[in-house]
Amino acid sequence: MITLRDIRNLLLAAAALGLAALLPFYDSGYILSIATTMAMFTVLATSWALFSGPTHYISLSTAAFFGLGTFVTGLGFQTLPRGRLPLIAAGIGAVLAAVVGLVTLRLSGVYFVIFTLGLAELVRQLVTWVQNRTGQRGMYVLTSITERDIYWQLIGLAALVFLLGWLIGRSRLGFALRIIGNDETVAKHSGIDTAMAKIVLFMNSGAVAAVVGALLAPRYIYIEPSTAFAPILSFQVVIMALLGGTGRLWGPLAGVIPFTILWEFISRHAPNQTLLLLGVAFLLIVYVLPGGFVGLYDRLRRRFGAWGQ
């Protein structure tokens, strides 16, 4: 059932995305390059939160899927139609996520976290092994794609992810995930196929991360495993999503924007302290903002609401 409130929210979201899409007309240099980074992390963090938010399974595998996506573009951009590459990346990402999910999502807690962290390294070594066997070299993705094109593609992808998140939130699947997050045993006893629900969502975030990698490959130009699978990406996504809060669909966005601006500010004025910032942000989230900005917003609203009465 779609209520008036839903229509209002959809319209607001569409307006915000449309506004974001106009940005390249305002500035095509510095601001666009930061905005592209923001758009990339928005997509990654939002799709990450769709899975990890309700289930509380912290996944550190974003870099694995992202790197895989860049390699799909790197290998295929000369021979395959360019429009099809993100779809292929999505397919491969989803299949990998399904395989990994089947094996590991029956694990819980820290076992899952450790496995996903290892996954990026595993995939990277596999790719390197294949390159080594075939004598394949570092790849140069030389195209005429500009930053502006990449930005628009990312905004489009963000729209898709938000829509998907909104639909999942209203579906039986979303409901099942929230139950799993609250108590997995109860969920099982209520007849929910918990493994299936988790795998479907994990496949979703894996596919999206792979598409982001495929879209960004032309921006990096030179594709090599050590940068494509850099594990810091996985941590950045988790920190941004948690900073924003995973309780609402727009939560990760509320983390990505301030974090990217802060990161840029620190890079500019204290270039040697970026890793320190990452650590401090993590501590802050854990101690001060356990629910992220979303949690803070909800708390303030509750207090505000009480005053109003």
Place this chain on the structure above:
Amino acid sequence: MKRRNLIFGAATVAMMAASITGAAAQDVIRLGAAAPKTGPLAGGADVTHWPAVRLWVHQTNEAGGLQLESGPALIELIEYDDQTNPQQAIQAAQRMATQDRVDFMVAPYSTGLNLAAAPIFSQLGYPQITGTNVTNQQPELSAQFPGMFFVLGRTGVMAEDTARVLVDLREAGEIGNRVALVNVADAFGIEMAGISRAVLEENGFEIVYQTSYPLGTQDIAPIIDGARAANPDAFIAWSYPGDTFALTDQAIIQNFAPKVFFTAVATAFPSYGGRFGAQAEGVMGMGGVNPDDPAFAAFAAAHTEFAGQGPDFWASADTYATLEILWQAIEATGSKDRAVVMEYLQDNSNSYETVLGPVQFNEMNDNERYWTVGQWQNGVFRGVASRGRDGVSDVILKDGWD
């Protein structure tokens, strides 16, 4: 108390940063530089990139700056850390160009970071004279980025010359036919091993042992063990800094001393000579210099005095030379107008006097004269093979580790 100090310190740093970026006097050329200060390549950049860049700025300012038509202009260096991250390299180049409004930019460090930043340099019209970008794609890259110049040389040629050194030694009857070939399983190692293998086989060498190992591997012992068991005349390793040291360590431990012992990247670092001392004698590696050339000797002395460490015997001089080239283009045109300077650089008839010797770019913006193979001889890493460079030393055979 401590916390207050910290905050005060941070505020001071912020103010200093603000004053640096805020000042823009007329007789100043703003030069932006973004390269790794953190991340996997920070160690290499600390040896090769940063000291050479800072030394050049220091010396140029000491000498009264660059001579423009309007008079002398001092250099103001603006440094950023790209965190060895292509994303950050892109953003840093954007920031320097559009926020700090630098007049010119130093090319980043390493092939990957140079290519990530290339579209920004290109779109905004900044010359990108690269000193640490080894590639074989000069034709494609110079077509896409006409402002990108290549000083360090071609990967294919370096792999080929390494194999040629073996061919020459065999022709002279110094070594036999047996080669052990190993590589780090990474784009660089795979490519180099492939080319050198092809050249060696073409020339009738027998590859008696070949293997690869993952980047960052800790256990090198089985590789040296396997190579030693194959009893080769020559050992060629397309290695990265960490494994270059580890392979040498293991070879010494297992007393594996073939007549030719070659490790690739970082063999030319002064720290390699420092670590292994007399044992490094006869070890070959990528790069090389002519240490007897007065221009290089002066550079090395100034580098040691300024940075407290000597230059590496390969890309330090290339990095320095990229700035000499830029400087000569600016002074020749008398202008800090990028379009004018770019036009001068793109004119292939111009040549530049650098610490490497004369440099001239061909129609693919490629420098065709460079060092390819070097060897430790009496505590110095001398070039023993080059394309078009003077002062090539004779190769010596490795005579054990003691």
